[in-house]
Amino acid sequence: MKRQDGRRPAHPWAVRLMHWIGVYAMGCMIFSGWEIYNASPxxxxxxxxxxxxxxxxxxxxxxxLSAMWLLFADGLAYLIYGFASGHFRRDLAPPRAAALARDMAAALRFRLPHRAGHYNAVQRVLYAGVVLAIIAQVLTGxxxxxxxxxxWLTGLLGGYPFARGIHLAIMFGIAAFVVLHVTLVAIHPSTLKSMIVAVPAEREEGR
Amino acid sequence: MTGASPRPAVRLGDISADLARLRRRGFLRRALSLGGLSLLTGCDLSTHSGVDAALEAMLRFDDRVQAALFDSQRMAETYPASAITHPFRFNAYYAEWQVRPTPDHWQLSVGGLVRDKSPWPLPALMALPQQSQITRHICIEGWSQIGQWRGIPLHRFLRRIGADLSARYVAFRCFDGYSTSIDMASALQSQTILALDFETRPLTPQWGAPLRLRIPTKLGFKSAKNLEAIEVTNKYPGGYWENQGYDWFAGV
Known part of the structure; x- marks a missing residue:
């Protein structure tokens, strides 16, 4: 890491901004999607x-059909930023199986340490997973x-009725992520602050 | 509603379609839900006029995007007869018992930017070349079903009546009080037909007798049943659902 650890914010301003725009856009999509679903469950x-x-x-x-543009623009900006800035390589690269097993075991015992600005194996898998789920949701949409x-895309996804089913299923996946994510934030409330204002990242080794 | 009356003159089921329609005025009336409240913080929650205007503008933007995405060479998927949905689901803005029979002396009026405005009696329409299709009808509500229709390709009919094919809209008016309109490019797509038959028999009233539009490149509400008039125009005609807030282009 080139930058001095103590000075780098846990989340750069661009990530924080895109996170909250994404929360709003996804909220609009999910709640309006539920109303659409109710028209013909x-x-x-x-x-x-x-x-x-x-x-x-x-x-x-x-x-x-309005919020989809916001979600699309926000998601596209995030993908470009993620690749260009090294955010994906640094923070969301798939963890080794051993690291994932270790962190998962710790998480299930509520002993997974959280260090601001560093992504443990469970976070890497969850965040990369929800990004992929949102991409899949845009495609099924x-x-x-x-x-x-x-x-061609509808055919690839098994035809109109099946693609509609996948769209609904992925929504449940994203909603489950939101529940888990918000629960984990509640357990570590300082992470909420670090997603709003610049909080210095913790040092690589120290706690 | 008169739930207290022991023998109500009107049964709830009979007027549910009308009630649903009344409920639909405005995008956001009765939208003050968890979703609405949490997402609209800071907006004027009593009128929503600004939000409505923004949503309207976005729908117009979506219409332009949809028109740009539309390719008249791209065909809606067709299916074998074995894929036809049985029973086929009835759908209209009213209940099935309110279906109107074809009026006596019915004929199709033709108007607007067309050379020959003479009306078309049914036998004259039946004498025109027909084309059959088995395609998926996709409702804006999300459900879909596969049906078979046979009728006159609209592009042929429009040429036959000398329509101005550079006009922007083709509008449809129905004798059941319904109306809709489509863009000229979609009207000229080869699968857009004025259907006379459903499956292999002449249309019955609930399926749109004597003549309906069948346009598989748009959502179901565009396939107007029980037609009585077609108009070619440059003036935005709107439509029954479009005027209440469904997106006008409604392409699939």
Whole structure:
């Protein structure tokens, strides 16, 4: 690491900004998506009415087809930044199996240490996983928004009804991530601060 | 609603479609939910006029993107007869018992930017060359079903009546009170037909008798049933659902 450890913020301002724009965009997508789902549920349940965004199907679609641009722009900016800045290589590279097993075991015993500015194996897997899930969600979304114009993509995803099912399934995956992520933040409240303001990263070795 | 009356004159089921329609006025009425509240903090929660305007603007932007993505050479997937959905689901802005039979002396009016405005009685339409398709009908609600329709390719009909093919819109008016409109490029796509048959039989009232639009490159609500008039125009015609907030282009 070139920069002096103590001076580097745990999260650069660009990551913090894109994180919160992403939270807003994904929130719009999920809550309006629940309202859209409720118009024709493919599983034997409805999302509670009060969780929906948009008021009715047309409103929910207006939110969904508006927020998708924000999510797309934010996600694209994040991907470009992630590759160009070394953020992905440094922070989200897949951990070794041994490191993942060790950190996972520690996490399950609530003994996984958290050091500001450093990503343990569990975080690497979760964050890289949710980024991949959002990319997949954009693709399945395109497939069900434009099953004729992007017919090749819809075909690749098993046809319109199946792609719609995948779109719903990935939403559950992202929602599960959000629950886990917010729970972990609640256990380590200082991480919330470090995602809002510049908090110095901890040194490589020290705790 | 009159839930207290022991013998209500109107049953809830009978008017549910109308109630649903009344509920849909405005994007955001009754949208003050967890999602709405947490995401709209800072907005005027009493009117939402700014939010509505922003959403409207985004839908117009989406329309332009959709028009740009549309390629008239790209065909909607077609299926074998074995893939046809049975039973086929009825859908309209009203309940099935409210379906209107074809009026006596029905004929199709033609208007706007066309050379020949003479109306078309049914036998004249039936005498035109027909084309059959088995395609997927995708509802804006998300469900879909595969059906078979047969009818007159719209591009042929438009040429036949001398329509101005550089006009922007083709508008459809129906005798059940419904209306919709499509862009000229989609109207000229070869799978867009004025259907006379559903599966292998003439349309019955619930499937849009005597004549309906079938356009597999757009969401189901664009395939207007029970047609009575077609107009070629440069003035944005809107439509029943479009005027309430569904995106106008509605391409798939």
């Amino acid at each position: 493919s599983l034997p349940f409805l999302f509670p009415r009060w969780t929906g965004l948009g008021g009715w199907l047309g409103g929910a679609l207006a939110w969904h 395109l497939a069900i928004w434009k099953p004729v114009q992007f017919g």
